Amino acid sequence: MRIETLLIGALSLILAGYLTQASAQPVTPDADIEKPITTQTEVHYRVAVLANYGVAKSIERWQPLMDYLSQNVANASFEVVPLDFNNMNQKLISGDIQFVVTNPGHYFNMSGDYPISWLATMKSNQHNGSTFAIGATIIVRKDSHLFSVEDLAGHSVVASDPNALGGYQAAIGLIHSMDYSINNFFSKVTFLGFPLEPLIYQVRDGTADIAITPFCTLEQMVAEGYIKASDYRVINDVTPADYECAVSTPLYPNWSFASSDAVPLMVRTGITRALLSISMDDPASIIGQNRGWAAPISQFQVVKLFNDLNLNADDSPVHLQVLQWIKLNQKWGFSLLGLFVIATIYHLWLEYKFRQKSEFLINTERQLKNKALQLERMQSAAILGEIGAGLAHELNQPIAAITQYSEGGMIEQAKNIGTNSVQYQLLEKIHQQSMRAGEIVHRIRELLQRKGTASTEFDVQEQLMICLDLLEHEFEKEKINIKTQLTTTEIKLHGDKVGFCQVLINVLKNAIDAVSEKEFPLHSRKRILIDLHIVEQSLQLKIYDNGIGLTCANDDFKTSFFSTKANGLGLGLAICSDVIALLGGQINLSKCKDDPSPPWRYGCRVLIVIPLNAMPD
Known part of the structure; x- marks a missing residue:
């Protein structure tokens, strides 16, 4: 008994679900014919019209016809919807409208893609009610x-x-x-x-x-x-x-009243009867500016025009055609759309992986090139070290000879003439420079052999003035205006005095070369400015020139064997950077315009900063 009750309950539920589903489905045209009209509920339909003279005027013109149809077509009410061509196509695809009132050309375009039927042709309000009133x-x-x-x-x-x-x-x-x-x-x-x-x-x-x-x-x-x-x-x-x-x-056939095939056949038949029955004196005809409706007119002339112009049956936008095709072929449409999305995602994933691999290979290639360049530079440095060590050894002998001869000449001059003679002073300068040359050769030899240099205490301003005296002839030869701005405070450093002087001479020589390569206007001068001050417990030495300026990055100039000069070895600034680093400081190159307070905008600025607190008293 309990099992029978459960079976009866299940069958009742199935039957109720079936009846609910059947009542929810739209009524087919055949069902409309078989069922009595009195049992149907009223259905609201939307009729699209071309809004030739704007929305307000279109509603005013066509709504009386909609009211007439609502009164004469059983179980149906109608509403006018003014639209343009493209919106009419889109609304018809989406099912927002069920009827259209449009010209036969637009009807011909739509009929190739939308299931619509021409119900009637409008009679013109003028021209004796002609049905040919489009031109x-x-x-x-x-x-x-x-x-x-x-x-x-x-x-x-x-x-x-x-x-x-x-x-x-x-x-x-x-x-x-x-x-x-x-x-x-x-x-x-x-x-x-x-x-x-x-x-x-x-x-x-x-x-x-x-x-x-x-x-x-x-x-x-x-x-x-x-x-x-x-x-x-x-x-x-x-x-x-x-x-x-x-x-x-x-002239071509007048506007037509067309229906979507989704509308039940009984409703379409009722509309056709109502349109053909309306008189020219009816308010709907008078306000609608027509003399009623006639049977559909042949489209032969319109078809001939379109064939002559080679117009496609569908000139609607591509996206509307795609939407229409998907709506009519939903199963295949969504399958193709899903396949397209999957293929696109897979393509993007492949492109992403390919780009990752390409970047990795490019980085690896760049690293290999850098390693090869470093190896080449190390080989060049090793060869240069061997050559430099031999050259320094050979130079020691002539420099030592010059030192001995100048010292002997000084002794003879002091005995016979005195120390105030011009010859004695010249010999003294020769002796000083030979001693300095010997120290430079000795230092280069130690540098190439990676030996430590001797540290001595020296006066920075004194070494600077010595370097300026050595280059005085160069300044006069190139007509360079040299200017110094030096602090009055005595600055002493403890470290490689010869190396520091070598740095100053190298930087000044580069400045001379830079201003010499540049062509100056008639009233402009070649200038070099040396600014030496103590800033925040650090020696700050700036050397400005108004020459050709920098042509490469700052770090490139500090690289061994890199040079912008035709005959340069690319060792000068690299050695200078090492010397300043041994003093606990750093050297940087930049354009004058990048300086906070430049003396001029164009040219190069060399900045040497050495902390004083790192030096022993």
């Missing part, structure tokens, strides 16, 4: 120099939309039928959309030379008092007999 009027100003279609070539034109049959498409068809090339026929084509009034305003204001408007737009604006007919002319006026509006092109 284009080509309008220019009265004072324009354009009189024929041929004259229009190379001028600017404005139109409502490229898909407007009663406008741009009809005008282009006219130009094509006269054997003119439609490619770049106009110098500029501007599509302003809806409403239509701005098209003629553009011509009135001289912004455009030509306006292509739908049939009767000019006369309607004149009737409403917007413009004067005497201010404008119509190009290629081919107005048929008994027609009240000027037209430039052949």
Whole structure:
């Protein structure tokens, strides 16, 4: 008994679910025919119309027809939705609208991709109620120099939309039928959309030379008092007999009322009957500016026009076509979309891994090049060390001879003439420089052999003045204005005196070379400034020049065997950097303009900073 109860309960639930699902599904057309109309609930439908003269005017014109249909079609109510061409296509795809009122050209474009049916063709309010009332009027100003279609070539034109049959498409068809090339026929084509009034305003204001408007737009604006007919002319006026509006092109079937095939057949049948039954005296016809509706007119002329112009059946944007295809083929569409997403992600992952591998290989290659360069420099340094050691050994003998001869000459001069003679002073200078040369050779030999240098206490300003005396001839030869700004405080350092002096001479020689290579204007001078002060318990020596300036990075100049000179070895500043480092300081090169308070903007600045607190008393 308990099992039977459970089975009955389960069957009841299944049956209830089935009935709920069946009631939730949309009613098919066949079901509508079989079921009595009285059992159906009212369904609300949305009807899209082209908003030629704006949204407000379109609602005012077409809503009475919607009210008429709501009264005459059972179980249905209707609402007007003014749209442009592209929005109408998109709304039809998404199912937001169920009916469209549009020109036959737009209907032809949509019918190739959307399941829609043409229910009726509108009769014109003018022209004795003709159903052929769509065409284009080509309008220019009265004072324009354009009189024929041929004259229009190379001028600017404005139109409502490229898909407007009663406008741009009809005008282009006219130009094509006269054997003119439609490619770049106009110098500029501007599509302003809806409403239509701005098209003629553009011509009135001289912004455009030509306006292509739908049939009767000019006369309607004149009737409403917007413009004067005497201010404008119509190009290629081919107005048929008994027609009240000027037209430039052949006429095509009037607007059509079309339905989506998703609407039940009984509703479509009811709408067709109601449209064909409406009289020209009905308020819906009078306000809607028509004389009722007729059976659908043949599309032969529209199809012929599109074939002549080689227009595609669907000129809607690509994204709308894609959305439509996906909607009609959801299973395959989403499968392809998923496959595309997966392929894109996989491609990005491969690209990421490839970039990672490429960066790793590039870094490895760069490191190998650096190691090879270091090895080459070490080999060069080893060779130079051997050569330098031998050269220093050979130079010691002539330098020692010069020292002995100068010392012997000084002794003879002191005995015979005295120490105040010019010869004695010259011999004394020779003796001093030979001693200095011997110390330099000795120091270079120790440097190449990686031996420690002797540390002595020396006066910084004294060594600086000695270096300036040695280079005095160079300054005078190159006509260089040398200026010093020295502190009055005595500065003493403990370390390699010869090496420090060698640094000063090397830096000053580089400054001389820099100003010598530069071409100066007539009233400009070559200048070198030496600034020596104590800043925050550190010796700060700045040497400025207004020469050619730096051509490479600061660290490059400190690298062995790197030189910007044609005959340079690339050892000078590298040795200087080592000497200053042994004194506990550092040497840096920069452009003058990078200095906080430069004496001039162009040139080079060498900065030597040595902490004084690191030196013994």
